[in-house]
Amino acid sequence: MNPKPAPSIDLRAWRQFVAVAEELHFGRAAARLHMTQPPLTQAIAQLERLLQVPLFHRTSRKVALAPAGEALLPEVRELLARAQALPERARAAADGHTGRLRLGFVSTVGFELLPRWVRSFRELRPQVAMELVEATSDVQLQSLAQDELDAGLMLHAPGQAPGQLQSLRIATEPLVLALPADHALAAGPQPDWEAVLQQALVSFPRRILPSVHDAVMRLYQEAGRLPPVVQEAIQMQTIVNLVSAGIGVAWVPESVTRFRRDGVVYRRMAHAGLPECETSLVWPPGQVHPALAAFIDFVGHNTAPC
Incomplete structure (x- = not known):
């Protein structure tokens, strides 16, 4: 047997409930809602029938919240506040806020x-x-x-x-040369170009940066040399750490020089064919x-x- 579906209750009915709950007087609540009392009384009775619980205790002289009404009031207030905020949230989402x-x-x-x-x-x-x-x-x-x-x-x-x-x-930035700090080519500000091309090279795999990888490899090929790659690494920090360990030298974007690593120095080369990225x-x-x-x-x- 399928369970009975929950009743559909619109926001207007919940606003009417809150007005009566806060005023505890149908006449004042009706005036606050800009309606007459009989339709409000009927609306609350209809809401109670849908919920199948009393929300208010009524006498000829007094209106009081029933336990179900007391339990629902804070949650209904929150529901109405969230509903009121929806248009502003929609506008904020549309504006990228x-x-x-x-x-x-x-x-x-x-x-x-x-x-x-x-x-x-x-x-x-x-x-x-x-x-x-x-x-x-x-x-x-x-x-x-x-x-x-x-x-x-x-x-x-x-x-x-x-x-x-x-x-x-x-x-746009140039590539710079990362060298072990104790390397012979690190002694001066501008290492000898031919000597640089002979050094063991730490590089990144072509698949992660193909256009820059190809540009670096062309440097060696145009000089008639086979690129002396001895180790590849994916992360620039790892490449710099390998240089620090003396594995080889590396061409890295100039922004990598902000990664300070003991045992590594950076040199900006003046070679005309050095690629940028x-x-x-x-x-x-x-x-x-x-x-x-x-x-x-x-x-x-x-x-x-x-």
């Missing part, structure tokens, strides 16, 4: 840029829940395709943001939800011209 933003990011923006943006954006839109996911660009692309992220901050070679996504360029905010084409649109606008107004 509430909602959820799932943002992927590569480690290089986590050193300085992302914390500053997150703090400022949360001050502007505190009701937007930000979910931050550190991930390499290949993982971000997969997550964006599967609707597990709304947007991502990715590294790539200049002008080579993923073509299937919309993008906003954030910054860009950071872009990327997101899927099509309709953009309001919270993401607000973040894109925020980033656009807080990015210095490249």
Whole structure:
């Protein structure tokens, strides 16, 4: 036997209940509701029939809340307050002042840029829940395709943001050389270029940053050398730690220099063919939800011209 469905009670009936509960007088409650007393009396009686419990005790001289009425009153007040707030919440969601933003990011923006943006954006839109996911660009692309992220901050070679996504360029920076602090080439401000090309190289796999990886490999190929990669690592911090351990040297974005690691020094090279890398905010084409649109606008107004 199927259970009897719960009665459908509209907000008007609950407002009438609260008015009577607070006034404890049908005449005053009717005046407060801008109606006459008989329809209000009938409405309360109908509400009690639907609930199958008395909400009020009535005598010719007095109206008092019944136990069921006392139990319901605070919850009904909360219900009405929440209902009254719904239009404002809808407007806030449409304007991007509430909602959820799932943002992927590569480690290089986590050193300085992302914390500053997150703090400022949360001050502007505190009701937007930000979910931050550190991930390499290949993982971000997969997550964006599967609707597990709304947007991502990715590294790539200049002008080579993923073509299937919309993008906003954030910054352009050179690659710098990370060396063990006790390495012979670390003694001066500008290591010898030919000597650099002979050093064991710690690098990142092509799959996580293909356009930058290819640009670095071309440096060696154009010099007639085979890139001497001895170790690969996914995270930039791990690459720097391997350099500190003396495994080799590494080409890293200049923003990585903010990651201070004992035993590592950074040198900015003057070689003409040294590639740069860009950071872009990327997101899927099509309709953009309001919270993401607000973040894109925020980033656009807080990015210095490249």
